[in-house]
Structure formats: structure tokens, C-alpha cells
Amino acid sequence: MADLRIDLAGIKSPNPFWLASAPPTNSGYQVQRAFEAGWGGAVWKTLGEPILNVSSRFAAVSFNGQRVAGFNNIELITDRPLEINLNEILETKKRFPNHAIIASLMVEPQQEKWHEIVKKVEAVGVDGLELNFGCPHGMAERGMGSASGQVPELVEKQTYWVKEVARTPVIVKLTPNITDITMTAEAAVRGGADAVSMINTINSLAGVDLDTWNTVPHVGGKGAHGGYCGPAVKPIALNMVAECARNPLVNVPISGIGGISNWQDAAEFMLMGATGVQVCTAAMHHGFSIVEDMIDGLNNYLDDKGIASVMDLVGQSVQRYSNWGDLDLNYNIVAQINNDVCINCNKCHIACEDTSHQCIDLYTESGRPMLKVREQDCVGCNLCAIVCPVDGAISMIEKKSTIPPMTWNERQSLISNFTR
Amino acid sequence: MSDHLLSLDEMKQVDGYLASGFKIHSVHENLSGMFVEFKRQEEDVCLQILTAEARKYLAAKLLEQTQ
Ligand SMILES: Cc1cc2nc3c(=O)[nH]c(=O)nc-3n(C[C@H](O)[C@H](O)[C@H](O)COP(=O)(O)O)c2cc1C
Ligand code: SF4
Ligand code: SF4
DSSP states (O other), rough: OOOOOEEETTTTSSSEEEESSSSGSSSSHHHHHHHHHHHHHEEEEEEOOOOOOOOOOEEEEOOOOOEEEEEOOOOOOOOSSSHHHHHHHHHHHOOOOTSSEEEEEEOOOOOOHHHHHHHHHHTOOOOOOEEEOOOOOOGGTTTTHHHHOOOOOHHHHHHHHHHHOOOOOOOOEEESSSSSSSHHHHHHHTTOOOOOEEOOOOOOOOOOOOOTOOOEEOOOOOOOEEESGGGHHHHHHHHHHHHHHHHHOSSOOOOSSSSSHHHHHHEEEHHHTTTEEESSHHHHHTTTTTHHHHHHHHHHHHHHHTBBBBGGGGGGGGOOOOOOGSSSSEEEEEEEEETTTTOOOOHHHHHHHHOOOEEEEEEETTTTTEEEGGGGGOOOOHHHHOOSSSTTTTEEEEHHHOOOOOOHHHHHHHHHOOOO | OOOOHHHHHHHHHHHHHHOOOOOOEEEEEEEEEEEEEETTEEEEEEEEOHHHHEEEEEHHHHHHOOO
């Protein structure tokens, strides 16, 4: 049994699975049930300025039978009074002293407002703070959430104000609605952040109803942009985590969020530099009990790999994530088709013929239809393997290069000596 | 001619020049491909390379020449 405990900037939890600040962490009742189910920590639904919510709030993007490929919401932060939340945090912390409770906070960008709320939540014994600079809708119109999270100076200044009074670790939650997330991550670090978390939701409109021409979701016939999350955003979130992890100026732990639905997703985020993960959509889709499979799966994975502690996974793949210009131009792979398992759907042939390099030939052998890749013309793009519906029918095989490795950057510097 | 055959042909030409004592003197890349100037004493020839494979190959030969 591997050790699943994590320590994220001094915040300890029995496992790396935290619920993200969102509807699952709206109340003490829910967070306590989540802890009973096995979640290691919870980032409480964002506390802050008074707001009101609308109805409806959510929409899902279904894709090819997957009910929730992506999830869109126009919900704001908590609409419950601060004192009620604080009482429930106090009571939950008493019942679960070893679980992590992090207070997510969002107030207007004023020093005294940050000071006031930090003192109040720390007084009830939270283990850490998460500054919500990420909510893309509703709050941004009032200068909060992603409106302040998109401006590095505001991220730095507000983090600094919080750090002036905070006694617990401060996590800055970043918005993905920005071209380069490392800019705001660096600003958070300059402001004194103990950790960063990412991502909050991505600006989105889930759809338009073709019968009524209303937006999806709509509020009495009108819509507004929402925030996108769920499995569809995982690659975007994973890249943002990785970009921060490999940036030497973002030298604080990362809490990974975005589309994490199972232990495999969690392990990928940790390998790419996250010390722990936060989950929202998957818990909303399947309930708190999904954490059982996450814990079991991660534990078995670590045991199989002979890894004693989950903390040993953190960042192991980061050095493998580099710049395009540092990739070897002479590394070659080619597709190989196993005609024994192929069902002759021809999807690979059509994909390669229409949209890649026209190198999958059709032929017949003893009356049987067959396919073969002309290796010399294959560029190893993977497309045929991606579209093939049969596991194992197409393998991508490494083909030894006859010339030594050379990256684009090496090549350009070599050629630059010969441009006379 | 397929891209592959064209690249084989271009690499053969590169090998041909190098085998007969030419050295790569200059390399320029632009939207029309790679232009390689080979020199052997006073002799001077220019080869236009079109294929990506042969452009990679040329760089490998250039590396060999500098080593
Ligand atoms: C309905 C809903 C409400 C949310 N409310 C908050 C919030 O109050 N504060 C916050 O920091 N993030 C909020 N989020 C964002 C999540 O915490 C999380 O960053 C995002 O959903 C990505 O994770 P996921 O793909 O696992 O859902 C909300 C997300 C959803 C779906
Ligand atoms: S890897 Fe790309 S180029 Fe090669 S056969 Fe498949 S689709 Fe064609
Ligand atoms: S896509 Fe896969 S199953 Fe279909 S023809 Fe190609 S190799 Fe066979």
C-alpha cells in the first residue's frame, strides 16, 4: 500500500484528491459527506461579496454518447452568508481534523477587503486559502475573478495584500482566459503566493437551440457567456500546468485542475508537476463515490511501479516537456497494419488518402482485402492509428534513422554559419 | 515523381557532389526550397533542394563536414 499523503506548500491531506471550489463544496453537509466518501481535501465554494444566482445555470456538451464531454456554467460564487459558511467550516474541521479545508476567496481588489476576509476565515481554522482570480462570468463585470486575474499587476498586488495578513498557505487560482498563463503565475509568485492552482473555467457558450434560437443555457430567453470545464478541457489544463511547472520563475507547488475524471488523469497531472489535484465536473456527474476508484487505482499504479509515495510522482515528466525547436527532426516512426485483426473498415486508408500522405495501399491477397503502409512515404503522423476503431490493428513503429539526431535549433545555428 | 523518389534523387545528387570532392560552401533557405552552393577549387555549382527529407539530409552532411 503506497503512501498517498501529500503536502502542498504545507497543506497536508490524506490523499491528493481534493474537491474544487464549486457546487460540490457548497456546504458543510456536502463537504463532510465527501470526506466520508474518501476525498482528501475540499476547496470551499468561493466566499466573498454578496451575489445572486440565476436559473438555469448549467449546460453539458455531449459528444458521441458521452453525456458530459464538456460542462458549461454561469453560476457565481456562494450566495450564502459568510457566517453560515464559517460555522460549517468550523464544524467540518472539528469532525475531520486531518482533512484539508481550503477557503476560496474573492473580494473587490481593495487591500482592506482582502485583509478582512482572510482574518475571518483563518479564525475558523482553515488549512489554507485559495484566491479565486479565475471566475470568468458575473464577478468579472464587477472587477473581480478573471477580470483581476488577467492583469498580472493586479494578481501580484492582491496576492501581496493577502500575504500581509495570512498565516496559512496561500494558493492563487489562475484563469485560463489569458494567452500565456505563466505571466500571471509569475505575478502570483512575485506577490508571495505559496502555490498556484489551475485552471478555472474557460469562457464558453455551450450552444444555440436550433428550434428556439435561444442560447444554451438561457435565462428567460437571454444568455451570457459561461465557463467551460470537464473532460474536454483536460489537455488545455494539462499544458498550462506543465508550462508553469517547467518555468523556473514559477517555483511553487501547483494544484492541478481541469477535466480530471479518474486516477489516470490525476497521475498525468502529477507527473506534469502538480502536487495534488482538484475535481469538480466528474464529481458533479458521478457523485462523491468516484473517489474510491481514484484512490484504489492510484494506489495500485504506485504499487505496480514500486513507488512508495505519491509525492515521488510529482514532476517526473516535466523535463520531457520542452520546446518544439528542441525536438529531434530525424526521429522517425511509421505506421504498420496488422491485417490479422483489421476489420477492413478502410477508415485509415481514407484518412491517409484524403488528409495525410496517401501511403496506405489497398490490395487483395488470395481474394482477401488487405492494407499496407508504404513506409517510405509515411511521415508517422499517427492519424491512421487515431481513427482506427480496432485496438492493435495499427502500431506506430520506430524506424532507425540513417542520420544522427538534430533539432531545428541546432540545424538553424549550423546553417547560419553557411549563409555567406 | 513521388516525394520519396524525389528526395532519394536529391540526396543522390548531394552524395554525388560530395563524393567528387565538392564541399558545401553556402546554404540559403527561402520559400522555394533550399539552395546549396557546392565548391571545388574554382568550380561552383548550385543545387536547389525541394523535399523536406533531403533538406534534413543536407543538414546532416553539413554537420559531418564541420566535424
Ligand atoms: C457550476 C460550477 C461552479 C463553479 N464555481 C466556482 C467557484 O465558486 N469558485 C472557483 O474557484 N471555481 C469555481 N468553479 C470552477 C471549478 O472549481 C474548476 O476550476 C473547474 O470546474 C475545472 O475543473 P473540472 O474540469 O474538474 O470541472 C465552478 C465550476 C462549476 C462547474
Ligand atoms: S501515420 Fe500518417 S502518413 Fe503514415 S500511414 Fe498513417 S496516416 Fe498515413
Ligand atoms: S482503420 Fe483499422 S480496422 Fe479499419 S481498415 Fe484500417 S487498420 Fe483495418
